[in-house]
Amino acid sequence: MTDLALRPTSAGIRRARTTWERVDLPRRATLSAAVLVVVLVALLLFFILSNGLALFTASHVALSSVINTSWNPDAGAQTTFGILPFVAGTLGVMLVAALIATPLSIGLALFMAEVAPNWARSITRPAMEVFVGIPSVVYGWLGITVLVPYLRENWAGIGFTLGFSWFAGSLVLALMILPTITSVAYDVFLAIPADLRGASLAMGTTRWQTIRHILLPAAKAGLATAVVLGMMRAAGEALAVQMVIGNRPVMPTSLTEPLTTLTSQITLDMGNTVSGEPWNQALWFMGCVLLLISFLFVLLVRRFGRPGEMV
Amino acid sequence: MSIIATSQRVGAFVLATAFVVGACSSSATTAPAASAAASAAGSAAAGAVNCVSGSITASGSTALQPLVDAAAKAYQTACPNATIQVQGGGSGTGLTQVLQGAVQIGDSDVTAESKLQPADAATLVDHQVASQGWIMVNNPDVTGVTNLTTDQATKIWTGVTTNWKDVGGPDLPIVLILRPQSSGTRATFKKIVLGGATEASGQALTEDSNGAVVTAVEGTPGSTSVIGFAYYQQNKTGLTGLQLDGVDATVANMTNGTYKLQAVGHMYSKGQPTGLTAAFLDYMLGPDVQSTLIPSLFYAPVSK
Numbered sequence: 001m002t003d004l005a006l007r008p009t010s011a012g013i014r015r016a017r018t019t020w021e022r023v024d025l026p027r028r029a030t031l032s033a034a035v036l037v038v039v040l041v042a043l044l045l046f047f048i049l050s051n052g053l054a055l056f057t058a059s060h061v062a063l064s065s066v067i068n069t070s071w072n073p074d075a076g077a078q079t080t081f082g083i084l085p086f087v088a089g090t091l092g093v094m095l096v097a098a099l100i101a102t103p104l105s106i107g108l109a110l111f112m113a114e115v116a117p118n119w120a121r122s123i124t125r126p127a128m129e130v131f132v133g134i135p136s137v138v139y140g141w142l143g144i145t146v147l148v149p150y151l152r153e154n155w156a157g158i159g160f161t162l163g164f165s166w167f168a169g170s171l172v173l174a175l176m177i178l179p180t181i182t183s184v185a186y187d188v189f190l191a192i193p194a195d196l197r198g199a200s201l202a203m204g205t206t207r208w209q210t211i212r213h214i215l216l217p218a219a220k221a222g223l224a225t226a227v228v229l230g231m232m233r234a235a236g237e238a239l240a241v242q243m244v245i246g247n248r249p250v251m252p253t254s255l256t257e258p259l260t261t262l263t264s265q266i267t268l269d270m271g272n273t274v275s276g277e278p279w280n281q282a283l284w285f286m287g288c289v290l291l292l293i294s295f296l297f298v299l300l301v302r303r304f305g306r307p308g309e310m311v
Numbered sequence: 312m313s314i315i316a317t318s319q320r321v322g323a324f325v326l327a328t329a330f331v332v333g334a335c336s337s338s339a340t341t342a343p344a345a346s347a348a349a350s351a352a353g354s355a356a357a358g359a360v361n362c363v364s365g366s367i368t369a370s371g372s373t374a375l376q377p378l379v380d381a382a383a384k385a386y387q388t389a390c391p392n393a394t395i396q397v398q399g400g401g402s403g404t405g406l407t408q409v410l411q412g413a414v415q416i417g418d419s420d421v422t423a424e425s426k427l428q429p430a431d432a433a434t435l436v437d438h439q440v441a442s443q444g445w446i447m448v449n450n451p452d453v454t455g456v457t458n459l460t461t462d463q464a465t466k467i468w469t470g471v472t473t474n475w476k477d478v479g480g481p482d483l484p485i486v487l488i489l490r491p492q493s494s495g496t497r498a499t500f501k502k503i504v505l506g507g508a509t510e511a512s513g514q515a516l517t518e519d520s521n522g523a524v525v526t527a528v529e530g531t532p533g534s535t536s537v538i539g540f541a542y543y544q545q546n547k548t549g550l551t552g553l554q555l556d557g558v559d560a561t562v563a564n565m566t567n568g569t570y571k572l573q574a575v576g577h578m579y580s581k582g583q584p585t586g587l588t589a590a591f592l593d594y595m596l597g598p599d600v601q602s603t604l605i606p607s608l609f610y611a612p613v614s615k
Binding site: 072073074075144148149152161162163164242243246247248249250258260265267268269270271272273274275276277279280 | 399400401402403404406407410426427428484486491492493494495498509512513514515516517518519523526527530531532
């Protein structure tokens, strides 16, 4: 690539490269940015792993005390660092949020891509973007001042006696991942070649039949990617969820009951533990587990392929 | 002690500050920072504030933070060449950071020995600056309960008593709201009131901070929790404060020792403090903070 400058010019005279061309600043700048990112990720991984695994290597906590359902970090001889309630809570809150958000998001994306007239699209797209920009603490705040009291006052009959619950967490999260899933799904629908639509409509199908039998099957892999990206965001969210789930360190049993998540417990405890003690290392290990979860999601996304590649 | 008193320029500034702040505080006598600054400046004119220039950071306990923050403001008002940053983060953060040398002062609700390795704890020097009190609070729906004995509270917090009617209240399930296990508030309550018994966290809610606890208790019928005095004073209307063993939760009862739900606030330095760190810690133990600032923020002094 750099040899371009060595080629004879149109006049046939070989020109010496200028200093600027020899240094090739743009290439170096972009390369160093890439190297920096890779190094940063490697350092982060190393730091989180070394702190998390110190729970076993330095503090000699038994694996059975970590793969356990009881969280008793300060119980002397009975101390256990069971992280299963947090893992189950994280996955549970995330899955229910995805269940709520997916049909809504795909419906919205279909509307924007296939149905909406231009003026409606010019409203929904910016509205989506505003959605993404709202800080999570605002969602949490709305959750605790509106959603939690609403559940407690109106749905107490079916078990929401506290309001703080699995369902409240999932509902807040669903709202937060809605724009993520919608915007990826929207791009997926836009990437479907117009020929498919044209061919289908030319055969006399209705718009719904085209969507149902042509577009949705064509978009399947891309939509799966959209949902997984949404779930990734859901797994990492801490603040908004923490404010509405009640943070009860038990295995989740019912949508109406409080539970807790990995991120929530890490933020609850991190300021009050000191580095080097097993409790603190257990929090780092929970960070490792979160990392593992998002790593699995990245693998899933790669497996499904990126939007635009799948048709 | 006489470093600044010899400087006319600083003295004039302090007097001017005293005048301005004094004028303000006559209209808002309860504003703690203002009145403290006034008294700090007033005594500075008498040569009481040992001004050292420099820049230090204190981090740690959020329970102690309002006091350290107000004291730092007052000190900086008296000594414009000093910069004292006060951050929260929790007792564990304060102890870790002061140990690593990231900050000069680590604030903590609990002793360094209880958190750190013995060898590490030995490198820190403890400065006990105030006593802080906590109060049990109920949602106002829980009528008729104004006092809990240690025994009643223990039964409630360990999940033995689950309905308010068992302690003289209405027929309403008890909703226990805890702080995280690592919190200084929870550790203190567990030690002093529960006698070390384990809370029924499997039936409780857990909230992150004093503020989140206040919101949860105000909103959840039948709920009960424990918060710092200062936070109770700011949120009295939505909460019912309880007596412990028939003793009112007041600074006076804390000072005379009859109210037992209290603990000493620690400010740790790494090794013997020097420079501004030493001057500020002296100031924390001096009359401006101990006699004026501390009562106005609902703490109790340690120095008699």
